[in-house]
Amino acid sequence: MTERVFTSRYKVIGIIFLVVGAVILIQMFRLQTSASAKALLKASERYAGVQRLVYPDRGNIYDRWGHLLAGDQQVYEVGINLQASNRDPETLATILQAVLNMDYATVLEDAKMPYVEGKSEYIVVTDFVSADKINALAELKQRYADLPAVKGQTNPSLEGLEWNGHRVRNYPESTLASNILGFFAYGERDSARGYFGIEEKYNDLLSGVPKQVFIPSDPHQMYDIPDMPPGTSLVLTIDRSIQASVENTLARHIKKTKAKSATIVVEDPETGEILALASYPQMNLNEYWRYKEIYPNASSFDRAVSSVYEPGSVFKVLTMAAALDSGAVTPDTVFVDTGTFEVGGYTIYNWDSGAWGPQTMLGCMQHSLNVCLSWVSSQIGAETFYNYLQAFGFGRPTGIDLAGEAYYPLRRPGDAQWFDVDLATNSFGQGIAVTPMQMIMAISAVANEGKMMAPHIVRSMVDNGRQYDVTPQVVGNPIRPETALVETEMLSTTLEEESSVALVPGYRLAGKTGTAEIATEYGYTSYLTNASFVGWGPVDDPKFLVYIWLEEPKNNSWGSIVAAPVFAEVVKNLVVLMNIPPDDVRLQLANQ
Amino acid sequence: MTTQRLTQAYRQTPWRTQFQWIGLFLLGLILLATVAGIYLSVSAGAAAVGREIQQLEYEREMMAREIADKRTLLAQLTSTGQMSKRAGELGYESIQPGAAQYMVIPGFIPRQPASLVTSSTYNAYQSSLVEPRYTQSLLEWITEQFITFQNN
Numbered sequence: 001m002t003e004r005v006f007t008s009r010y011k012v013i014g015i016i017f018l019v020v021g022a023v024i025l026i027q028m029f030r031l032q033t034s035a036s037a038k039a040l041l042k043a044s045e046r047y048a049g050v051q052r053l054v055y056p057d058r059g060n061i062y063d064r065w066g067h068l069l070a071g072d073q074q075v076y077e078v079g080i081n082l083q084a085s086n087r088d089p090e091t092l093a094t095i096l097q098a099v100l101n102m103d104y105a106t107v108l109e110d111a112k113m114p115y116v117e118g119k120s121e122y123i124v125v126t127d128f129v130s131a132d133k134i135n136a137l138a139e140l141k142q143r144y145a146d147l148p149a150v151k152g153q154t155n156p157s158l159e160g161l162e163w164n165g166h167r168v169r170n171y172p173e174s175t176l177a178s179n180i181l182g183f184f185a186y187g188e189r190d191s192a193r194g195y196f197g198i199e200e201k202y203n204d205l206l207s208g209v210p211k212q213v214f215i216p217s218d219p220h221q222m223y224d225i226p227d228m229p230p231g232t233s234l235v236l237t238i239d240r241s242i243q244a245s246v247e248n249t250l251a252r253h254i255k256k257t258k259a260k261s262a263t264i265v266v267e268d269p270e271t272g273e274i275l276a277l278a279s280y281p282q283m284n285l286n287e288y289w290r291y292k293e294i295y296p297n298a299s300s301f302d303r304a305v306s307s308v309y310e311p312g313s314v315f316k317v318l319t320m321a322a323a324l325d326s327g328a329v330t331p332d333t334v335f336v337d338t339g340t341f342e343v344g345g346y347t348i349y350n351w352d353s354g355a356w357g358p359q360t361m362l363g364c365m366q367h368s369l370n371v372c373l374s375w376v377s378s379q380i381g382a383e384t385f386y387n388y389l390q391a392f393g394f395g396r397p398t399g400i401d402l403a404g405e406a407y408y409p410l411r412r413p414g415d416a417q418w419f420d421v422d423l424a425t426n427s428f429g430q431g432i433a434v435t436p437m438q439m440i441m442a443i444s445a446v447a448n449e450g451k452m453m454a455p456h457i458v459r460s461m462v463d464n465g466r467q468y469d470v471t472p473q474v475v476g477n478p479i480r481p482e483t484a485l486v487e488t489e490m491l492s493t494t495l496e497e498e499s500s501v502a503l504v505p506g507y508r509l510a511g512k513t514g515t516a517e518i519a520t521e522y523g524y525t526s527y528l529t530n531a532s533f534v535g536w537g538p539v540d541d542p543k544f545l546v547y548i549w550l551e552e553p554k555n556n557s558w559g560s561i562v563a564a565p566v567f568a569e570v571v572k573n574l575v576v577l578m579n580i581p582p583d584d585v586r587l588q589l590a591n592q
Numbered sequence: 593m594t595t596q597r598l599t600q601a602y603r604q605t606p607w608r609t610q611f612q613w614i615g616l617f618l619l620g621l622i623l624l625a626t627v628a629g630i631y632l633s634v635s636a637g638a639a640a641v642g643r644e645i646q647q648l649e650y651e652r653e654m655m656a657r658e659i660a661d662k663r664t665l666l667a668q669l670t671s672t673g674q675m676s677k678r679a680g681e682l683g684y685e686s687i688q689p690g691a692a693q694y695m696v697i698p699g700f701i702p703r704q705p706a707s708l709v710t711s712s713t714y715n716a717y718q719s720s721l722v723e724p725r726y727t728q729s730l731l732e733w734i735t736e737q738f739i740t741f742q743n744n
Contacts, residue, residue, distance in 0.1 A: 057660065066706030068667035072660040131661070165657055172667035235706050244672040459705065467709045505690070572689030579702060581694040589696065 056208030059231035084160030200403035258554035272453030312516025315429025322388035344420030377427035391478035506582030511535025
């Protein structure tokens with residue numbers, strides 16, 4: 001009997017354990033698969049680590065000789081760790097007010113914020129603090145920490161004050177080449193990007209590719225912050241010394257002529273490399289947030305590529321090139337200038353409203369006769385003339401590697417907006433809108449024996465330890481080499497014969513002035529002009545092509561008076577900075 | 593009868609059997625403690641190294657920032673504006689373009705455009721420092737071996 005009772009009790013206990021066990025298992029399964037469990041799991045993942053987007057260091061920008069034009073500087077984010085046990089809000093507020101010039105009440109409010117795990121642990125009080133200020137804070141923090149403890153008295157403390165370094169963009173040359181470089185708006189932090197110039201055009205390359213990294217909280221877990229290559233660094237074609245010299249000249253002549261703005265571009269016509277590009281006004285790129293005060297319109301940041309204007313008589317270089325190349329005229333062709341030219345019901349006059357009588361093409365260019373060039377364009381014929389303009393690259397962007405390039409559509413015969421008179425006015429650079437960069441590209445064909453080079457500003461790219469050089473590109477051969485040589489000779493002779501102020505002793509140069517009236521709502525006005533000059537040299541082996549545009553000069557409106565001296569000054573400095581010997585020395589060296 | 597005698601002759605005394613069980617249990621316990629001790633030691637070491645790696649990575653990041661900062665500072669100190677200011681302070685004057693004379697210096701090698709590459713920087717960022725064997729689980733390792741075996 002006893003054995004049976006025990007057996008039955010064992011069975012009951014066994015069943016109870018089985019049932020309890022089964023219930024536990026069922027409950028475990030239920031808990032594991034419930035919605036709350038999933039939420040809990042998800043929440044726990046949040047604390048397992050952090051997903052961090054790691055940005056590569058932004059690539060640097062150098063001039064052609066390796067001088068740093070855009071790099072990184074270390075600044076600090078300052079914050080308060082609310083978990084710090086010995087926090088002293090009053091001292092924190094006093095010190096941050098004294099050292100960082102912050103508002104006492106605001107800091108005090110932040111410093112008094114209670115610690116709430118997961119919600120309010122750390123508060124950023126300011127950012128972009130320089131290293132010297134941080135050194136001052138570190139010294140004070142240490143001094144307070146070293147204060148001897150006095151019984152019954154609480155020492156002032158900077159406990160909880162923390163700082164973390166990070167990079168910001170810095171431009172060591174401040175304003176130099178600002179129109180080229182653009183800026184990186186680092187204040188936007190994670191969404192920061194480049195604006196204008198190189199910084200915008202090459203933003204993706206300079207930034208590199210950010211990577212998402214999971215950093216576990218558990219130190220047992222192995223993780224790897226990828227050893228990310230920095231963004232691509234760029235070596236520009238510009239020469240810092242030439243750029244500085246050109247900017248000094250620009251500033252001087254802006255002051256002298258009281259022009260509204262001015263632009264100077266220097267190019268190597270053989271390669272299309274831009275050696276210097278300056279546009280007024282310029283800005284200190286380290287204070288990029290002020291750019292809207294300086295440039296109310298985005299197009300004025302870099303007028304060389306973003307502003308279109310009627311170039312005036314410098315355009316005659318291209319009209320004459322088309323005429324010579326098409327065989328419409330030769331340098332010796334004579335045109336009898338009666339002072340007027342009738343076309344499409346309009347009358348074209350010369351700049352002085354005078355009649356210059358019989359003139360060769362050399363004379364037409366030397367005296368910059370609108371009437372003559374209008375006749376020349378009629379000899380070329382509208383279709384051929386515009387084919388040449390298209391071949392010179394007008395009506396489309398040059399493709400220069402700078403952000404914000406503008407262009408104006410080229411109106412051709414057959415277009416609704418084209419009239420017969422346009423052929424004449426376009427021949428002397430009115431009624432057509434171009435950028436200085438388009439002019440540089442087109443005229444590079446004349447300076448470079450018919451080969452038109454693509455203007456570019458990046459010389460090479462440094463990526464992952466390798467340097468890739470940019471190959472100069474020929475973008476067209478709008479004219480024959482003979483035409484280019486003949487016109488260069490013509491434009492050199494014209495400068496010499498009129499004893500232009502653009503001449504530089506010791507160097508034979510070719511060039512052309514331009515004065516274009518500016519269209520207003522009342523029509524063209526002779527007191528508001530765009531004064532230009534284009535020139536290149538030495539004529540037998542051109543090493544530079546210089547384009548100058550002065551917008552609305554006040555002291556004198558003529559390109560020959562205000563723009564030609566700028567060219568001479570630029571060239572006088574260029575030949576020294578580029579080590580170009582005077583023609584006689586160069587020829588002597590070549591013959592040795 | 594003979595069988596019973598033989599069984600009695602070879603049967604352990606109850607206390608001896610109990611001791612054997614206790615001994616076995618203690619052996620198991622010691623083994624378990626040893627394994628736990630080794631595990632603790634290794635994982636504590638790994639954790640310490642992990643923290644050290646984190647610290648070193650932080651230091652490396654900081655040093656890279658400082659290098660960039662110093663490079664920029666150097667560029668600021670040698671910028672065109674600063675250099676011309678310093679030259680002025682030292683008594684130098686800008687030459688007037690017309691006053692410059694071209695001199696032919698035999699053997700003069702003009703400066704070459706910048707080359708910013710050193711051989712050591714190439715491929716410096718190609719591979720990860722942490723090999724997969726340190727991060728993958730046993731299952732991942734088996735899968736990888738299986739795939740490798742299949743491909744071969």
